Amino acid sequence: MPEGEITQLVVVFFCWVLVVGVAAMFYKSSGDKGIVTKKPPGKERGARHPTATKGLVAEATYEKNQLLTLEEKKYYRLLSDYAYDYGYTVFVKVPLFFILQPKQRSKQFASAISSLATSYVDFVLCDPALKVSLVIVIEPTPKALEDSMTSNTRLDSVLQSCGVGVLHTLSIDNDTRHWIEEQVRQRQLS
Incomplete structure (x- = not known):
């Protein structure tokens, strides 16, 4: 080779x-x-x-957790029925961070964002365009409901200034249905 x-x-x-x-x-x-x-x-x-x-x-x-208690589930079903009549959608346990946003960046911007991120509301009703229209907060006790009715909380005033209706209640009932109907009518007129 x-x-x-x-x-x-x-x-x-x-x-x-x-x-x-x-x-x-x-x-x-x-x-x-x-x-x-x-x-x-x-x-x-x-x-x-x-x-x-x-x-x-x-x-x-870890184990999975229930999103809603039995009582909240009952309220959700009632609210869904009420909202369906108007083409509205119900969302549960929505963080305020998704509803509100500070207008401008300032020294308080970071603290405003963190306070919004840690707080939530029980139910949010959105119009057919999925814009937040109504917020419902279920109060745990009659005393808490009384306190929320007598003192206009900062959250209520901020939500109302953004055009969002706020209801504090102990339960979802016919009074809630009437409030929703009234709020929807007012929003349709404006």
């Missing part, structure tokens, strides 16, 4: 050994899955948005 052909065979043999060695290394590092290339962190199949699990403690155990 000429010397040039031997050199080519030796080079091909070493290249083959190198490829088999690298393949074996990948195979060994991937367990029984075969040759697998590693993806960058966060790109694994089914990976969620990085902030989706922010705040979850790995060692804790």
